[in-house]
Amino acid sequence: MQHEFSLAYAQQLDSNDKLSHFREQFYAPYLQGKKAIYFLGNSLGLQPKKAQDEVKTIMEGWANFGVEGFFAGKDPWLNYQQKITPLLCDIIGAKKEELVTMNHLTVNLHLMMISFYQPTATRYKIICEAKAFPSDQYAFQSQVKLHGYDPEDAIIEVHPKEGTELITTEDILATIEAHKASVVLVLFGGVNYYTGQVFDIKAITAAAHKAGAYAGFDLAHAAGNIKLQLHDWQVDFACWCNYKYLNSGPGAIAGAFVHESHLSNEVLPRLEGWWGNDVANRFKMGDTFTPTPTAESWAMSTSPMMLLATHKASLAIFAAAGFNNLVAKSKMLSDYLFFVLNHINQAEEKFSIITPANPDERGCQVSFSVHKNAKAVFDALLPNGIFADWREPNVIRVAPVPLYNTFEEIYTFSVTVQKILKTP
Numbered sequence: 001m002q003h004e005f006s007l008a009y010a011q012q013l014d015s016n017d018k019l020s021h022f023r024e025q026f027y028a029p030y031l032q033g034k035k036a037i038y039f040l041g042n043s044l045g046l047q048p049k050k051a052q053d054e055v056k057t058i059m060e061g062w063a064n065f066g067v068e069g070f071f072a073g074k075d076p077w078l079n080y081q082q083k084i085t086p087l088l089c090d091i092i093g094a095k096k097e098e099l100v101t102m103n104h105l106t107v108n109l110h111l112m113m114i115s116f117y118q119p120t121a122t123r124y125k126i127i128c129e130a131k132a133f134p135s136d137q138y139a140f141q142s143q144v145k146l147h148g149y150d151p152e153d154a155i156i157e158v159h160p161k162e163g164t165e166l167i168t169t170e171d172i173l174a175t176i177e178a179h180k181a182s183v184v185l186v187l188f189g190g191v192n193y194y195t196g197q198v199f200d201i202k203a204i205t206a207a208a209h210k211a212g213a214y215a216g217f218d219l220a221h222a223a224g225n226i227k228l229q230l231h232d233w234q235v236d237f238a239c240w241c242n243y244k245y246l247n248s249g250p251g252a253i254a255g256a257f258v259h260e261s262h263l264s265n266e267v268l269p270r271l272e273g274w275w276g277n278d279v280a281n282r283f284k285m286g287d288t289f290t291p292t293p294t295a296e297s298w299a300m301s302t303s304p305m306m307l308l309a310t311h312k313a314s315l316a317i318f319a320a321a322g323f324n325n326l327v328a329k330s331k332m333l334s335d336y337l338f339f340v341l342n343h344i345n346q347a348e349e350k351f352s353i354i355t356p357a358n359p360d361e362r363g364c365q366v367s368f369s370v371h372k373n374a375k376a377v378f379d380a381l382l383p384n385g386i387f388a389d390w391r392e393p394n395v396i397r398v399a400p401v402p403l404y405n406t407f408e409e410i411y412t413f414s415v416t417v418q419k420i421l422k423t424p
């Protein structure tokens with residue numbers, strides 16, 4: 001698409017945007033008395049205005065019915081998960097039986113690895129991306145050690161090509177092939193948190209399976225951001241957090257996916273608790289665990305209702321907007337962001353965009369490394385009314401999201417960066 005570098009053009013894009021009214025459904029921070037430009041949906045999504053009402057409904061149920069709130073009131077708690085799961089199917093590309101909302105991301109990664117990382121003397125390696133999010137690295141290392149292996153030997157990282165920040169699919173597939181006799185699990189991000197690169201989940205999964213390994217994904221930066229088809233791609237498991245693109249609040253309850261083909265696998269090991277027990281037996285207090293015939297059999301503890309309430313408020317907005325519509329707008333936003341950044345950088349190259357230029361290899365997030373005084377450039381953004389994100393040593397990440405960001409904000413951001421870069 002041919003773009004123009006002007007405020008009027010950006011405003012025209014906004015006036016053509018059929019999703020623009022969803023912005024009003026979120027609270028946004030103010031800076032210097034003005035609504036701030038919030039490009040941090042990849043870190044902590046904004047608060048849906050209805051979240052407080054949903055939490056209030058739970059509080060009222062608790063106040064009015066005590067423990068009977070599980071069964072009584074406007075929104076009984078016992079079947080609450082069943083209201084959430086269908087809202088996630090489109091976003092994750094999953095059947096509702098394959099989804100469970102529980103715990104937090106790192107905890108869920110561990111629970112899934114208990115099931116899907118079952119090393120043997122010959123097959124014990126995990127293949128992952130180099131510079132995976134630190135929590136994932138700690139999870140991989142501790143799981144490997146738990147089984148008595150040495151992380152140095154058992155964890156194989158796929159590195160970016162020399163002189164670039166990006167990892168090619170070719171290199172990932174070649175690494176899986178090279179370790180096909182010893183790999184037991186391929187565990188990648190869906191979108192890399194630093195570069196914003198989208199990994200080819202379908203191809204990675206197929207290669208893992210061909211090598212006789214399971215394929216799992218950390219979708220922290222993918223869920224609610226890019227189009228996913230986990231069921232069709234035959235992904236074995238995935239985990240994500242809901243506080244980023246899914247706007248469910250700080251420390252929000254997380255999500256997990258287990259492919260249908262594993263749901264009735266009785267030999268797959270799993271850590272169990274009463275909340276994974278079939279609801280018909282759950283309160284009979286018997287000593288036998290009868291797994292719920294869905295991914296909910298991985299749930300262990302009583303659902304945290306206040307966390308589910310904020311999650312539900314956000315998912316209702318996604319359902320109203322339509323996930324495909326959001327992805328289409330997201331592509332336009334990031335395309336325009338690429339255009340304005342390239343525009344302000346053309347006379348003298350003051351930064352390099354490290355996110356892939358190919359629209360199929362990125363979501364909302366665009367990361368760029370600033371060549372000189374990077375931290376000072378970043379620090380000047382907030383006083384100019386812009387929330388962005390800093391990553392050492394010199395990377396600024398921005399994520400204009402389709403539910404509440406505008407083309408005008410992208411234009412204003414670029415003009416501000418241009419002004420800051422000109423400041424000696």
Ligand SMILES: Cc1ncc(COP(=O)(O)O)c(C=O)c1O
Pocket residue numbers: 104105106107133135136189193218220221241
């Ligand atoms: C890619 C990735 N993995 C794991 C985590 C850790 O998530 P949690 O603190 O919810 O366990 C994050 C947090 O931002 C993340 O971005």
